[in-house]
Amino acid sequence: MMRASPARIVLYVISLLVLVYLILPVLIIAPISFSSARFLTFPPPSFSLRWYQQYFSNPAWMQATRVTLTVALLTVVIATPFGVAAAYAISQSKLRIMRLIHMALLLPLVVPIIITAVGIFFVYAKVGLVATMPGLVLANVMLGLPYVVISVLAGLQSFDPAQEMVARSLGMNRLRSFFAVTLPQIKSSVVAGGIFAFISAMDETIVALFISGGQYQPLTKRMFTALRDEIDPTIAAISTLMTAASFMLVLLASARQKRSG
């Protein structure tokens, strides 16, 4: 099967080039962030931590980082129970309308994000939520919900609802039986869904561009503005930290999911 025919060799070479194209940009950031040069030179003339220093000593970047972490944390705290409740209802109910609701909950993945962003901006402008923390959190809850719903629904697929019936026949009410029987078994997919919601909130840029402002600007909005003006290696340092953070979270989430599967 695995004879190295000419066609096969061409296939290897093309695939290798494509994989290099995919990986190279991810790998290039870290060396730039440790470079001492003000402008991009490659390879870097010498290594230094000046761009990290610049990031950690700049009040504007620090404020933006605090906003990002707060928003991402609050998003998880709100989106996870909402998403778990919805996924549970979708999987248990035989109501016809649930199919429609299920589709509605996945809408944030389908509607082009620029449309969502502008639409939310108009609605927020009417109710005074532009440039506020609650506004930012709410928007990220909406965008994070599909990840929780998808992950928890997948977890519930391998759960046998009869177990909950047994618990209830033994006298537990529905709520207690959920927390005592069901939740421990789908815990991993709940955690994974929460982590994906966190990453989504941490990376979200376009909605923040429209609805955030003043002191409540997340990191991504400040990075976007900075990138439009000039290429400052401080952004390479921030990018490296962000990439490291999301990789660790993804590893955590997939380790969780594997255990549940």
Add this chain to the structure above:
Amino acid sequence: MLALVSPALLVILALIVLPVGWLAWQSIYHDGFTLENYRRVFTEDVYWRSFALTFEISLAVTAIALLLGYPVAYLANSVPKGWSILILSLVVLPFWTSVLVRAYAWLALLQRSGVINQFLRYLDVISEPLALVHNTFGTVVATVHILLPFMVLPLYATMQKIPNDLMQAGASLGASPSLTFMRVFLPLSLPGVLAGCTMVFVLCLGFYITPELLGGGRTVMVSMLVSRNVELYNQFGAASAVAVVLLISVVAIFFIVSRFVSLDRVLGQK
């Protein structure tokens, strides 16, 4: 049970359904009903050019992603399990890097004093730096990079379901490997091609950050038209009409594709 879904549903209704409805309303109502906004979108040159450019770029990106993604998916499907996991991990790795981070990386790679120009000058291939970024080229390179996983994953999923016996049957009937590929494997992989292309094309239609940062202001895609009408010109009606036309295009594409291939297959890959 309805009580359990209602918090999530309320958030979705308030922040997706209501805003989109608002846009639709605003596009036809301003001190009375008007179709002026749509007339402008369909007749004025700026809008028309931007829509045309967006569809051209999306088509180009989809075609390039297919050309690059098919061999990778094919290879991942035809090697032993450990290798295919490695290949697929490399494919989804950039997926988990922020789109902004990747825009920065491409700027660092492609700009006049960037890594690629420096490398080419070092090799003496060029004497003047090439204009690789702040144009359509830079936009396409970075956009394909972001969307390629959306092409490879559905392709791989489809290829995995093609039974190996069929290829062996083809070979045992005397067909050459290339003939078996063309007559058996390729046609059977077409649902994956359709799913991947749809996903990439539709996502590309709404792209904003990449063309804004790598297009250099000349590559005005539809999403930039929307944001400029809001932020620079305060043309809310026009922005809404553009958004509605974009959304209708996306929904129409999903609708047409759903008649050929199950939508779960297209959306389930995210």
